[in-house]
Amino acid sequence: MVRRAHAFRPATIGQVIPDPLSADCSPGPLPAGVVTAGRHGPLPSHLLPETAEVDGLGRLRIGGLDVLDLAEELGTPVFIYDEEHLRRRCRESRQAFGPRVAYASKAFLCRAMAALAHEEGCCVDVSTGGELAVALAAGVPAERLVLHGNNKSVAELEAALEAGVGRIVVDSFDEIDRLSVLSGRRNGAGRRPRVLVRVTPGVEAHTHEYVMTGQDDSKFGFGLASGDASRAVERLRHLSSGVQLVGVHAHIGSQIFALEAYERALSVLVPFFNQLELEELCIGGGLGVAYVTGETAPSITEWAQVLRQAAGAAGIADLNVLSAEPGRSIVATAGLTCYTAGTIKHLPGLRTYVSVDGGMSDNPRPVLYGSGYEAFLPREVTAPRPRVVTVVGKHCESGDVLVRDACVPEDLSVGDVLATPVTGAYGHSMASNYNKVPRPPVVFVKDGRRRVVVRRETYSDLLALEA
Numbered sequence: 517m518v519r520r521a522h523a524f525r526p527a528t529i530g531q532v533i534p535d536p537l538s539a540d541c542s543p544g545p546l547p548a549g550v551v552t553a554g555r556h557g558p559l560p561s562h563l564l565p566e567t568a569e570v571d572g573l574g575r576l577r578i579g580g581l582d583v584l585d586l587a588e589e590l591g592t593p594v595f596i597y598d599e600e601h602l603r604r605r606c607r608e609s610r611q612a613f614g615p616r617v618a619y620a621s622k623a624f625l626c627r628a629m630a631a632l633a634h635e636e637g638c639c640v641d642v643s644t645g646g647e648l649a650v651a652l653a654a655g656v657p658a659e660r661l662v663l664h665g666n667n668k669s670v671a672e673l674e675a676a677l678e679a680g681v682g683r684i685v686v687d688s689f690d691e692i693d694r695l696s697v698l699s700g701r702r703n704g705a706g707r708r709p710r711v712l713v714r715v716t717p718g719v720e721a722h723t724h725e726y727v728m729t730g731q732d733d734s735k736f737g738f739g740l741a742s743g744d745a746s747r748a749v750e751r752l753r754h755l756s757s758g759v760q761l762v763g764v765h766a767h768i769g770s771q772i773f774a775l776e777a778y779e780r781a782l783s784v785l786v787p788f789f790n791q792l793e794l795e796e797l798c799i800g801g802g803l804g805v806a807y808v809t810g811e812t813a814p815s816i817t818e819w820a821q822v823l824r825q826a827a828g829a830a831g832i833a834d835l836n837v838l839s840a841e842p843g844r845s846i847v848a849t850a851g852l853t854c855y856t857a858g859t860i861k862h863l864p865g866l867r868t869y870v871s872v873d874g875g876m877s878d879n880p881r882p883v884l885y886g887s888g889y890e891a892f893l894p895r896e897v898t899a900p901r902p903r904v905v906t907v908v909g910k911h912c913e914s915g916d917v918l919v920r921d922a923c924v925p926e927d928l929s930v931g932d933v934l935a936t937p938v939t940g941a942y943g944h945s946m947a948s949n950y951n952k953v954p955r956p957p958v959v960f961v962k963d964g965r966r967r968v969v970v971r972r973e974t975y976s977d978l979l980a981l982e983a
């Protein structure tokens with residue numbers, strides 16, 4: 517029974533989240549974007565989706581629904597997304613960057629998400645034939661799609677040309693050759709593909725090396741400093757059968773808090789762009805989000821303001837040419853994952869392992885990038901979390917760690933639903949079937965209603981592809 521629900525208030529940038537117990541278990545230097553704060557207090561509200569509330573019993577509600585009821589009904593693990601939060605971030609992006617802004621669907625894609633982004637006025641960025649197929653199946657008009665990829669196959673390019681994809685971001689000289697042959701083969705059928713040339717501006721963003729993409733040594737794009745970017749522009753302009761060069765694109769990396777990296781990128785991109793007289797300069801995605809206590813991140817609106825100022829300072833003639841492709845900043849905080857704690861193993865003097873019913877197959881980020889997460893109990897969201905445990909998955913790997921030093925309430929027990937917040941980006945989309953663990957379902961909640969947008973995989977699904 518809901519006695520009284522109160523909404524969480526989001527934190528502002530740079531704000532240190534108050535911690536009632538103020539014990540700090542995060543020693544050592546903190547990466548950019550982190551402000552010091554204790555970690556044993558209740559989960560900071562800004563790590564939860566925007567419609568999150570706590571009822572009179574201390575239980576978490578999202579989209580007007582009780583999270584524990586959802587976990588009971590749908591089973592665990594389960595990804596729960598706040599649909600209103602997703603919609604607000606898409607609207608904010610559209611407002612900040614205008615009609616060319618694209619939701620980077622690699623962060624999280626299913627038909628419902630693609631349709632939602634389109635309904636809220638965003639284009640959809642796809643980076644493989646598979647993402648293209650899902651976005652088209654969702655009813656997103658091809659004209660509103662942007663195709664990326666450092667190794668687009670002939671089949672993927674053909675599918676994009678056939679569908680009439682709005683923009684193709686060209687990444688290599690081999691791709692220019694393929695486009696040339698393909699558009700020649702089409703012999704004038706359909707309209708000339710509109711392309712952007714992807715440029716590496718030679719900027720190193722402060723983020724994990726696996727998600728840094730703006731430096732000269734990169735598998736993506738054409739180097740500015742090497743002259744490859746200029747050569748690519750020349751070749752695209754002289755393609756006999758013709759593509760239409762409409763813009764310049766750069767993406768310097770992901771999970772970036774220090775916006776100076778964008779300022780540096782724009783200071784070299786704008787002079788290059790200005791010579792070309794094109795209609796679009798896309799700065800890609802990459803805005804960081806807060807994952808753990810003490811972190812705060814700029815909003816999409818603030819990011820856009822910094823980009824506009826930097827582009828202006830670099831001499832851009834018309835700020836309306838500036839566009840972007842946010843992924844993580846739209847979906848990350850909208851989602852959380854609920855697991856069930858199955859075993860709790862206390863190793864005296866070492867650590868306590870809490871094993872849950874998912875793991876690296878539904879969230880590979882901790883294993884891939886050493887990413888940090890929080891954990892909490894949806895049955896007592898505002899409880900202090902004095903106990904430090906290691907939350908691990910059920911996979912046959914010692915590295916299958918979800919949260920290395922998770923602060924949890926004292927009374928965490930076997931059978932509890934344990935949640936990790938901020939799992940809306942690069943969780944479900946990077947999920948695997950390692951150890952033949954079926955992928956969890958995805959449920960959207962809004963205004964007291966829920967809709968399962970991706971069902972749970974079954975053992976039959978696991979066998980479906982075998983001959």
Ligand SMILES: Cc1ncc(COP(=O)(O)O)c(C=O)c1O
Binds near residue numbers: 620622771801802844
């Ligand atoms: C070309 C491109 N655009 C946009 C994005 C989205 O980045 P993020 O999710 O960090 O906003 C990515 C992510 O890798 C990307 O490669």
